[in-house]
Amino acid sequence: MKKPYNETWIINLNIQNISQSWLKKNLITLKQLEQITTDFPESFYKPGIFVKTGLFLFTILAGSFFSGFISLFFLENSTDKIFTVISIVCAICYFFALEYAIKDRKLFHSGIDNALLYMAAVAALVPVFLTFDHLKIWQYCLIVLIVNSFLVIRYADILIAFISVAALYVMFANIILASPQLKPILPFCLMLISAIIYFLNQADYGLYYKNCQLVIKTVALMVFYLGGNYYVVREGNALLADLLTPIAPQIPFSALFYILTTTIPLTYIYFGLKNKDRILLITGLLTTAFSAFTYRYYFDIIPMEIILILAGFVLIILTISCIYYFKTARFGLSDEKSEGQNIANLEALLIAHQFGQAPTGDHLNFGGGDFGGGGAGNSY
Amino acid sequence: MTTKSILESFTQKGILPEEQAVLITEYERTKSFSIHRELRAILYLGITLLTTGLGILIYKNIDTIGHQAIIALIAASIIACFYHLFKNRQPFSRGMVINTDQFSEYILILACTLFLTLEGYLQYQYQFFGTRYGIAIFIPTVLFFFLAYRFDNKAVLSMGITGLASWLGLTISPLSVLEKNDFTAPGIIITGIVLGIALVVISWLSEKNDIKSHFGFTYMLLGGNLAAISGLAGLFNNDPKIIYFLITAALCTFLIQNARKTQSLIFLLMGVIYGYIAVTYAAFVFLPDSVLAALSIFYFLFTSLGVLFFLLNVKKILGLKK
Numbered sequence: 001m002k003k004p005y006n007e008t009w010i011i012n013l014n015i016q017n018i019s020q021s022w023l024k025k026n027l028i029t030l031k032q033l034e035q036i037t038t039d040f041p042e043s044f045y046k047p048g049i050f051v052k053t054g055l056f057l058f059t060i061l062a063g064s065f066f067s068g069f070i071s072l073f074f075l076e077n078s079t080d081k082i083f084t085v086i087s088i089v090c091a092i093c094y095f096f097a098l099e100y101a102i103k104d105r106k107l108f109h110s111g112i113d114n115a116l117l118y119m120a121a122v123a124a125l126v127p128v129f130l131t132f133d134h135l136k137i138w139q140y141c142l143i144v145l146i147v148n149s150f151l152v153i154r155y156a157d158i159l160i161a162f163i164s165v166a167a168l169y170v171m172f173a174n175i176i177l178a179s180p181q182l183k184p185i186l187p188f189c190l191m192l193i194s195a196i197i198y199f200l201n202q203a204d205y206g207l208y209y210k211n212c213q214l215v216i217k218t219v220a221l222m223v224f225y226l227g228g229n230y231y232v233v234r235e236g237n238a239l240l241a242d243l244l245t246p247i248a249p250q251i252p253f254s255a256l257f258y259i260l261t262t263t264i265p266l267t268y269i270y271f272g273l274k275n276k277d278r279i280l281l282i283t284g285l286l287t288t289a290f291s292a293f294t295y296r297y298y299f300d301i302i303p304m305e306i307i308l309i310l311a312g313f314v315l316i317i318l319t320i321s322c323i324y325y326f327k328t329a330r331f332g333l334s335d336e337k338s339e340g341q342n343i344a345n346l347e348a349l350l351i352a353h354q355f356g357q358a359p360t361g362d363h364l365n366f367g368g369g370d371f372g373g374g375g376a377g378n379s380y
Numbered sequence: 381m382t383t384k385s386i387l388e389s390f391t392q393k394g395i396l397p398e399e400q401a402v403l404i405t406e407y408e409r410t411k412s413f414s415i416h417r418e419l420r421a422i423l424y425l426g427i428t429l430l431t432t433g434l435g436i437l438i439y440k441n442i443d444t445i446g447h448q449a450i451i452a453l454i455a456a457s458i459i460a461c462f463y464h465l466f467k468n469r470q471p472f473s474r475g476m477v478i479n480t481d482q483f484s485e486y487i488l489i490l491a492c493t494l495f496l497t498l499e500g501y502l503q504y505q506y507q508f509f510g511t512r513y514g515i516a517i518f519i520p521t522v523l524f525f526f527l528a529y530r531f532d533n534k535a536v537l538s539m540g541i542t543g544l545a546s547w548l549g550l551t552i553s554p555l556s557v558l559e560k561n562d563f564t565a566p567g568i569i570i571t572g573i574v575l576g577i578a579l580v581v582i583s584w585l586s587e588k589n590d591i592k593s594h595f596g597f598t599y600m601l602l603g604g605n606l607a608a609i610s611g612l613a614g615l616f617n618n619d620p621k622i623i624y625f626l627i628t629a630a631l632c633t634f635l636i637q638n639a640r641k642t643q644s645l646i647f648l649l650m651g652v653i654y655g656y657i658a659v660t661y662a663a664f665v666f667l668p669d670s671v672l673a674a675l676s677i678f679y680f681l682f683t684s685l686g687v688l689f690f691l692l693n694v695k696k697i698l699g700l701k702k
Contacts, residue, residue: 018383054648308430319422
């Protein structure tokens with residue numbers, strides 16, 4: 001399928017970014033970088049995150065009032081059929097606007113095209129849902145999956161990619177739950193599906209889909225972990241069986257799930273560090289936090305505050321020794337500071353948001369703030 | 381596409397000589413994987429867990445552990461933190477200070493958090509400040525401002541500004557300005573506008589006189605946000621509306637203009653969004669009904685298209701470099 005975004009420019013953009021990082025390491029000279037920029041040109045319109053947000057919001061606003069404007073013509077009778085017509089008209093307009101915006105204004109995931117794409121996708125799906133209103137969940141998911149897959153292949157948008165994968169999972173889960181033979185092994189089925197998705201996704205589909213692949217990879221890793229997590233399986237089992245007991249009953253193979261809860265995050269972290277794969281590493285850290293929560297939930301022996309103090313203490317000691325240890329690079333790992341002044345600015349505000357509440361007389365606030373956020377929060 | 385293919389195309393086009401390409405290949409092969417951010421995130425998490433845990437522990441055992449013992453322990457920790465800070469301090473400078481000690485930043489935050497704990501404890505147990513809560517908030521505020529400037533720390537500066545705002549009865553944190561402030565309370569809107577504008581002015585002055593000009597961002601973000609939201613709240617609830625409208629509009633114009641100087645375009649976004657809300661509301665309040673009836677169908681469609689056009693061409697219109 002022909003792609004709306006200029007592929008050569010995407011490749012050139014990547015080349016320029018890599019060259020920028022080489023320039024920072026003094027591997028190439030400024031003059032060489034200029035030469036590279038002229039030899040590998042790109043002229044995408046790429047605003048910063050804040051302008052992008054503004055563009056996104058106001059496109060949504062304009063789009064919604066456009067659909068309102070269209071529906072003014074059909075005010076007399078508001079049946080499902082009329083609504084279907086309005087949706088189709090809107091969807092067509094949005095897609096035209098989207099193609100025009102990409103081709104003519106040279107947008108590249110710059111807010112406007114994202115917003116138009118999402119609105120077009122919604123407007124295109126509404127008639128389907130209105131026409132077929134007695135389908136099973138998996139059939140709806142299949143429709144969503146098919147439509148969104150086409151959109152992903154053409155526009156390579158990360159949210160659409162995420163929705164496609166989510167629809168895929170819900171579809172399979174729904175099918176599995178409907179069959180009595182497969183229902184008991186739902187966790188293993190989900191893990192198997194995740195593994196298949198992960199390995200299919202490992203192939204190189206080109207730079208055009210790089211970010212989509214990262215999203216799909218993250219989702220696959222997360223679902224694989226959650227499928228093997230003891231807490232999710234036990235509580236999910238109780239939920240699906242409609243058991244209203246205060247404590248979810250024990251599940252079969254509990255030992256296996258306990259082992260999986262421990263080993264999956266550790267494996268993620270190990271391979272993340274070994275293969276220099278940041279997605280694996282961060283997923284590993286987040287899932288470690290969830291595993292800690294799982295164990296704490298079922299083994300409520302030590303009081304909370306002791307655990308917090310011990311965990312905090314261990315984490316501080318561990319990180320400080322790591323920071324010292326990796327001062328010089330070892331095993332291909334280092335503690336080198338990366339760029340990003342804007343993140344530093346926002347980080348400061350987050351810290352103030354969390355710690356900064358001054359004591360207000362009558363009500364005591366022991367400095368700490370909440371300890372939620374489950375895992376490596378502040379920097380991402 | 382790999383590094384190798386990129387380098388090959390570079391050497392073919394004669395941008396890089398062969399030897400340099402070999403050098404870069406070698407660098408790419410041996411380059412290390414930085415876990416700096418991950419380690420810092422875990423460190424923050426550790427500090428949060430530890431301080432929370434200590435807080436709960438003290439709270440639960442308030443009757444069994446001697447009060448003096450707890451206070452002494454916290455005070456000793458604070459002193460230890462400050463000892464480390466002053467031992468590794470850098471000379472004061474009006475510009476940005478890069479501290480060679482890796483942990484100073486975190487220890488400073490820890491010390492400030494502990495100080496708040498200590499003060500809260502003293503007030504809870506001994507009514508140290510009696511009913512004069514103002515002083516209880518004012519002391520850490522002054523301390524945090526001093527520490528922020530002395531040790532050049534933006535996080536502590538934000539904590540100081542937060543303290544200053546809560547001394548005046550306001551919540552300033554951008555994530556909770558709307559939900560935590562009760563804008564129907566009398567006077568709070570005026571306070572919000574005055575404090576917000578004062579912070580914006582401080583930001584402008586710091587940048588103009590080059591006193592810790594990198595603090596400008598923090599002042600501007602917190603102050604601008606507070607002032608704009610207070611101004612909008614005033615516009616919605618209070619009379620005379622025209623005054624609140626003019627204040628908000630002036631502030632938004634300033635924020636948009638300011639994007640020309642500052643690196644970050646976040647102020648541009650704030651100015652555009654708050655300005656749009658203010659102008660839209662004002663249009664619906666001030667315009668006569670006959671005009672409105674004709675306008676209302678097209679208003680949002682065309683104004684939002686107008687804003688989109690402005691944002692798309694913002695670099696040309698404002699003459700931004702970036």
